[in-house]
Amino acid sequence: MAYKSPSTRTPGGAPPAGPDTLRRANLSLVLREHASRSRADIAQATGLHRATVSNLMAELLERRLVREVGVKHVGAIGRPGRAVALHGAQVGAVGMEINVDYIAVHGIDLSGRGLVERRLVDDAMGSGPDRAVRRVGLVAKEVAEAMRRAGAVPAGIAVAVPGLVDVTRGVVTLAPNLYWRDLPLAELLSSLLGPLSVPVRVDNDADLAALAEYTSGVAAGTPGLASGDRRMTMAVAQVGEWLGLGGSILANLFNPRVIVIGGYFASLAQWLLPHAQDQLQRLVVAAPAAQCRFVASTLGFGAASRGAASMVINHIIDDPTTIMDLPRPSPY
């Protein structure tokens, strides 16, 4: 009999680890070092043995996640390495943002290149979940089709929702603005998408917007914290001070380098941020040793859907075996 992975049926805790767990972890490790480097370089960077990297790379090549991209002529002595690079074009990721008056969509490929970008105004999103979910499902289907035509088969869809989300189950616990409550959105969308069988994830919109800022926005490459709360309405200066107070509480707890202000606040940044920054400086314990700055988002309202698409890609990088385009041929 063939070797079977440890049974996945674990009631509460972490799944048991088998050899495949190891494989997944190391595949991910190798895939992270995709910056057009040779196998030897990657072995160096990951600490894995050259032979192991070769082996793992073979699987990544088979799954069309990377490709050989030419010879890496270092000019130095010795045999030149064959550079491998991320082969993003064939794998797609779809991110959607649902809000009261619009649906935003970002379709990108594995290397982050934008393929599809839409923003549909729809004032009736708040009129109950049934209609809204159907609408989202239609848009998702259509975008997935467009991605497929562009050569990138969608490997996952992530949906950003303005509310509390149970990420593991894909359930929207509460989204007041949409009048949603305990809505199994991932499940509903999955069944609407039907035979496409694309994994659907759901997450909080602010979290995903933060991810977008972190990966490609003003906070790119910096440990940061994003905040886009847009439920308060007060005079600008006052709001700025409150923002500073809120930021100081977060800064004292997490010591971020930047706090990114997004959503409707971003457009008022010019007037808000000076007050906020003053307040922050006064209230943060570590100031000025640990510099924490308020920064306005530059991604605008597309941030959440952009972040959603990024999250799909992150999940693929975390576990490259989920790409089943070319299932590994059984050796028996």
Next chain:
Amino acid sequence: MAYKSPSTRTPGGAPPAGPDTLRRANLSLVLREHASRSRADIAQATGLHRATVSNLMAELLERRLVREVGVKHVGAIGRPGRAVALHGAQVGAVGMEINVDYIAVHGIDLSGRGLVERRLVDDAMGSGPDRAVRRVGLVAKEVAEAMRRAGAVPAGIAVAVPGLVDVTRGVVTLAPNLYWRDLPLAELLSSLLGPLSVPVRVDNDADLAALAEYTSGVAAGTPGLASGDRRMTMAVAQVGEWLGLGGSILANLFNPRVIVIGGYFASLAQWLLPHAQDQLQRLVVAAPAAQCRFVASTLGFGAASRGAASMVINHIIDDPTTIMDLPRPSPY
């Protein structure tokens, strides 16, 4: 040659995974199910094969982390299982809290039983790091000795510091009250402890206090958030409202079930909390759907050191191979 784990030398990212990684993960998985159950029960709970659990259990027995504790007579049909349980008594964990005017210490064994508890008043802790570190080192040495006399060899020491901490390097980035800055506390204490070679960790005091509340305090078994900011001084009612505002910001971001108020605030809980709760109710989006309550700490000032000790235990449970009391005899 024996099998060598992948080289640990990884500049930036995660370490490469070898068979030992797998072993560690599953050892931890089994050790978590220590509630006096049979091997078969544990196999059921973890999803691992019975044979694997037997194998892992053998190593845990060898390391004296668990012990056979009698027959599990279910009264039911079939061969009764041999129950195994956590054998905490031989392994110790030391938690220390450093503050301006005192050092608090908690020594517990692996099963959580308290062995040593001290609280030393020392008003000169704020007079520079040199003296303070020496003092802490002496206390640590003495407590470790007491633990050893009680039969529990310390397997780790965690230190709670009121300030910003770089946990991975064990460096106190900034502790204003102590006048510490970029102090490599873990390294200093390690060298002071000398040949004892006990791993030293450093963490933020509020985080560790939160851990204590979570494991054995008012928030035991509940996803919670702890806050013990004691830097503000205002009129009680006003403070209560500000507390509510701060709590609402956190609640909107993280949706915790409880927010535990600790430190000096806890003693004023009676007057503070009603105002705070009112404010919270008004400002939290999800209220009243997602119930979030303010709760006062009952652990008092020992919370951080208690949490520090818990953290040491958590690390042991996470990776039982760090217990090298009985190194596994090589089979060659």
Next chain:
DNA sequence: CCTAATTAGTTGACATAGGAGACAAACAGA
């Protein structure tokens, strides 16, 4: 042009991990 040195990638033996199934052990019930 040919050889030595050097680095890149691959191959097969070895070590270790966990799963599968068979087996002995230990009980309850008839």
Next chain:
DNA sequence: TCTGTTTGTCTCCTATGTCAACTAATTAGG
């Protein structure tokens, strides 16, 4: 006592990574 059932262990199998030896490709130097 015999049967059925569950527990724990043993042996074999597969999967994975390391290691050392080997092949491949290139530069340096005569």
